[in-house]
Amino acid sequence: MAVTGGLLLLFVTAHMVGNLKFFFGAEEFDGYAAWLRTIGAPALHHEWFLWIQRTGLLLCVLLHIGTATSLAVRARRARPVRYRHRPAVQGSYAARTMRWGGVIVALFVVYHLLDLTVGVLNPHGEHGEVHANVVADFAPERWYVTLFYALAVIVLGFHVQHGLRSAFQSLGRGDARTLDLVATGYAVALVVGFLAVPVAVLVGVGS
Amino acid sequence: MKLTLRVWRQKGPEDKGRMVTYEVDDLSPDMSFLEMLDVLNERLALKGEEPIAFDHDCREGICGMCSLVINGTPHGPERATTTCQLHLRKFKDGEVVDIEPWRARPFPVIKDLVVDRSAFDKIIEAGGYISAPTGSAPDAHAVPVPKPDADRAFEAAECIGCGACVAACPNGSAMLFTAAKVTHLGLLPQGQPERDSRVVDMVATHDDLGFGGCTNTGECTVACPKGIPLDTIARLNHDYLKAGGKR
Numbered sequence: 386m387a388v389t390g391g392l393l394l395l396f397v398t399a400h401m402v403g404n405l406k407f408f409f410g411a412e413e414f415d416g417y418a419a420w421l422r423t424i425g426a427p428a429l430h431h432e433w434f435l436w437i438q439r440t441g442l443l444l445c446v447l448l449h450i451g452t453a454t455s456l457a458v459r460a461r462r463a464r465p466v467r468y469r470h471r472p473a474v475q476g477s478y479a480a481r482t483m484r485w486g487g488v489i490v491a492l493f494v495v496y497h498l499l500d501l502t503v504g505v506l507n508p509h510g511e512h513g514e515v516h517a518n519v520v521a522d523f524a525p526e527r528w529y530v531t532l533f534y535a536l537a538v539i540v541l542g543f544h545v546q547h548g549l550r551s552a553f554q555s556l557g558r559g560d561a562r563t564l565d566l567v568a569t570g571y572a573v574a575l576v577v578g579f580l581a582v583p584v585a586v587l588v589g590v591g592s
Numbered sequence: 593m594k595l596t597l598r599v600w601r602q603k604g605p606e607d608k609g610r611m612v613t614y615e616v617d618d619l620s621p622d623m624s625f626l627e628m629l630d631v632l633n634e635r636l637a638l639k640g641e642e643p644i645a646f647d648h649d650c651r652e653g654i655c656g657m658c659s660l661v662i663n664g665t666p667h668g669p670e671r672a673t674t675t676c677q678l679h680l681r682k683f684k685d686g687e688v689v690d691i692e693p694w695r696a697r698p699f700p701v702i703k704d705l706v707v708d709r710s711a712f713d714k715i716i717e718a719g720g721y722i723s724a725p726t727g728s729a730p731d732a733h734a735v736p737v738p739k740p741d742a743d744r745a746f747e748a749a750e751c752i753g754c755g756a757c758v759a760a761c762p763n764g765s766a767m768l769f770t771a772a773k774v775t776h777l778g779l780l781p782q783g784q785p786e787r788d789s790r791v792v793d794m795v796a797t798h799d800d801l802g803f804g805g806c807t808n809t810g811e812c813t814v815a816c817p818k819g820i821p822l823d824t825i826a827r828l829n830h831d832y833l834k835a836g837g838k839r
């Protein structure tokens with residue numbers, strides 16, 4: 386959990402920072418997307434790095450889901466008779482939404498790939514014209530898409546908040562208060578960074 | 593004062609069990625929760641009914657025998673307090689109070705509110721001890737222990753093995769208990785010889801017994817009557833990874 390989650394978080398962070406290139410205009414953003422396809426060149430062929438990375442990510446996602454499932458199964462087996470009276474669990478909201486939050490994030494990732502990677506769900510949907518795709522995606526009349534993205538990113542934020550804290554704990558580092566601060570700060574930065582682009586498009590930046 | 597109790601009644605391990613409602617009046621707010629059950633049991637006995645079975649021993653918060661889930665919270669609403677140290681003044685007059693046993697597969701119900709916690713003994717047998725020469729006790733100052741280590745070890749040693757952490761955990765994990773033992777012994781010089789094998793064997797036994805896996809939700813610390821902190825589990829993980837690396 387901790388290791389695969391950590392690797393995924395590294396990717397997500399790089400993704401968030403990369404997104405911010407949107408604010409430098411179409412040319413630079415599209416150029417950045419094209420550059421991503423040339424990483425490792427000339428040693429690696431066009432897009433090879435990207436595919437290596439995608440394989441690694443997929444592997445992490447599968448392992449992450451696998452371990453999560455085995456933990457959920459063990460938990461279920463460990464309490465065959467449930468409590469009649471059970472108040473809302475007292476731990477943090479983030480901790481108790483890890484499982485369903487994870488499912489939501491996974492579904493969102495599928496949609497997101499079809500939308501902005503494959504392009505079939507995107508109203509513009511042109512490969513290489515990343516900036517235009519994004520602008521078309523979050524256009525004001527498609528507010529429901531923006532809303533869905535925003536909700537998914539917030540769910541991801543909660544997932545990361547507990548996940549990061551928990552990963553440190555599982556790897557044997559555990560000053561609770563510092564960890565809480567670091568994890569919350571990180572999650573908030575991530576959410577704000579990811580929301581910046583859709584919100585900017587919604588209010589008309591970049592069009 | 594008066595309380596409406598809904599109590600888990602189960603004749604034996606094979607019985608399905610059910611919640612039974614009892615109206616109990618003429619109670620004093622100064623009574624402890626267990627005294628209230630004593631009063632109810634006396635009244636039941638007078639009526640010729642079977643008294644409610646529940647665990648208890650010291651009634652001063654140190655033995656770890658008492659074990660009731662009160663309104664869904666192990667050891668009831670008061671923080672860092674065992675069931676036996678809980679008083680009725682923490683409840684409102686006329687309140688409905690649900691009482692259930694610890695719920696976990698490795699803690700099967702024996703009768704009513706009594707569960708079998710020998711699974712904890714198995715975890716201790718797997719490594720919760722030190723090798724020490726027998727004979728006369730050594731001088732207390734023969735082996736120096738740094739004060740911060742002694743303090744942390746003592747904090748972990750406060751665990752009374754009650755099992756509330758398991759009862760509270762949404763995963764049914766006993767990691768807080770296991771971690772308390774690993775921390776307590778692993779911080780002291782006497783605990784060093786078995787430090788690696790202890791953590792590996794205790795965790796393996798914990799898993800074999802059917803306790804769930806820890807996902808760091810922190811429910812255990814909230815329920816723990818001794819306030820064993822969550823970072824105790826981080827220490828266990830640290831020792832576990834180190835021991836794994838050496839093997």
Ligand code: SF4
Pocket residue numbers: 750751752753754755756757758768769772812815816817818819820
């Ligand atoms: S860690 Fe706390 S709750 Fe768990 S057995 Fe020890 S004293 Fe009880």
Ligand code: FES
Pocket residue numbers: 647648649650651652653654655656657658674675676677
């Ligand atoms: S009866 Fe001993 S701790 Fe409650």
